[in-house]
Amino acid sequence: MKLLLCTECSDVQALSLNDxxxxxxxxxRGKYLNEAGLAExxxxxxxxxxxxxxxxxxxxxxxLNNGDRSDGMGRRFEAFIIPEGAETAIRKND
Ligand SMILES: [Zn+2]
Known part of the structure; x- marks a missing residue:
């Protein structure tokens, strides 16, 4: 799953194929180009x-199966900044 981060306004938007x-x-701006996860x-x-x-x-x-953790923290998952040279992300010039 890819999300668009704007460092100007700090907004984060999920990418979509349709919009x-x-x-x-x-x-x-950003969107998926195909269902394989290629994005621009x-x-x-x-x-x-x-x-x-x-x-x-x-x-x-x-x-969903276990509810909140007993230590009050949220369940962690892995996220990362997609590098500029990634094969699945194309930066377009404005
Ligand atoms: Zn912005």
């Missing part, structure tokens, strides 16, 4: 965040 995600300030994004302030899907799904199901 272009646009941050609140309008300076960052644009804007000087735009960055893509990736969720490790299996880690994210495991955390959701763990929470």
């Amino acid at each position: 272009v995600a646009i941050c609140r300030c309008g300076k960052s 994004f644009s804007g000087e302030c735009a960055h893509l965040i990736g969720f490790n899907n299996s880690s994210f799904i495991d955390a959701i199901y763990w929470h």
Whole structure:
């Protein structure tokens, strides 16, 4: 799962195949190009965040099946900044 992060307005939007995600300030945009997860994004302030899907799904199901952790913390999952040279992310010039 990829999300668009705009460092200008700090907005985060989930990418979609059907609609272009646009941050609140309008300076960052992105969308999926295909169902394989190839994405394009644009804007000087735009960055893509990736969720490790299996880690994210495991955390959701763990929470659904077990509820809140006894230590009051949320269930963790892996997320990362997608590098500029990643094969699954294309930066477009505005
Ligand atoms: Zn923005």
